[in-house]
Amino acid sequence: MRKPVIAANWKMYKTTNEAKNFVKQFKPLVEKNTEVEIVLCVPYTSLESLSEELKNEQIGLGAQNMYPINQGAFTGEISAEMLLNLGIKYVIIGHSERRQIFNETDEFIKQKLEKALVVGLTPILCIGETLEERESGATLTKCKTQIESAIQGVPKENLPKIIIAYEPIWAIGTGKTASPEDAEETIKGIRSIIAEIFDIEAAQKVRIQYGGSVNPENIKDLMSKDNIDGALVGGASLEATSFAQIVNYKG
Numbered sequence: 001m002r003k004p005v006i007a008a009n010w011k012m013y014k015t016t017n018e019a020k021n022f023v024k025q026f027k028p029l030v031e032k033n034t035e036v037e038i039v040l041c042v043p044y045t046s047l048e049s050l051s052e053e054l055k056n057e058q059i060g061l062g063a064q065n066m067y068p069i070n071q072g073a074f075t076g077e078i079s080a081e082m083l084l085n086l087g088i089k090y091v092i093i094g095h096s097e098r099r100q101i102f103n104e105t106d107e108f109i110k111q112k113l114e115k116a117l118v119v120g121l122t123p124i125l126c127i128g129e130t131l132e133e134r135e136s137g138a139t140l141t142k143c144k145t146q147i148e149s150a151i152q153g154v155p156k157e158n159l160p161k162i163i164i165a166y167e168p169i170w171a172i173g174t175g176k177t178a179s180p181e182d183a184e185e186t187i188k189g190i191r192s193i194i195a196e197i198f199d200i201e202a203a204q205k206v207r208i209q210y211g212g213s214v215n216p217e218n219i220k221d222l223m224s225k226d227n228i229d230g231a232l233v234g235g236a237s238l239e240a241t242s243f244a245q246i247v248n249y250k251g
């Protein structure tokens with residue numbers, strides 16, 4: 001049985017004070033929810049103070065990126081060890097914005113994924129196709145390239161530690177969500193790709209989220225699908241009440 005995992009990705013939003021206010025409002029709204037693993041992936045600047053605020057809470061804290069080397073002359077970068085030292089448990093790897101805006105390659109993303117696993121951070125590995133790729137029927141081919149490149153060679157026992165976020169790029173921040181049926185079909189396909197690389201049993205243990213314009217209105221239908229194990233939420237995670245409604249989708 002895979003526990004649903006719903007993560008907020010705040011991207012480059014919220015000062016530390018705004019982040020603290022969010023948490024103050026959010027905590028009581030989700031305190032009774034033990035069925036969903038809740039994660040807040042916040043800007044680096046708020047990690048330390050939220051780590052304090054969320055001590056002893058069932059809400060996990062994540063970073064949105066990391067550098068795969070321990071330390072060195074990498075101006076502006078943050079290492080996995082630095083995150084761990086703050087009590088951070090999750091890290092988003094290979095978000096399409098990093099792939100597209102910051103030219104991150106599959107190879108670099110693999111290095112980050114492996115580093116995260118080695119130090120014990122839970123990576124949220126993002127994959128997904130562009131509109132052009134979708135319209136040309138290349139959705140699964142694209143996902144296959146991204147997954148194979150990232151997880152091939154990962155020790156099988158580490159596989160359940162990886163969360164995959166399937167995020168069709170055309171659905172991110174556009175208000176256009178993939179229909180629950182389309183998202184389910186692709187995510188099922190992604191699970192089959194993992195099964196081809198490892199085996200069915202291993203693939204069944206991997207949690208695969210959907211991301212792309214998830215909101216309080218569409219979460220229930222998405223989560224009703226067998227293969228959808230959660231969501232990575234951007235815009236609708238910025239308001240405590242709206243993200244709480246998403247997390248509490250079971251009612």
Ligand SMILES: O=C[C@H](O)COP(=O)(O)O
Pocket residue numbers: 009095167171172173174175211212213214232233234235236
């Ligand atoms: O990481 C989150 C995704 O990019 C989805 O963003 P969105 O919910 O604003 O479409």
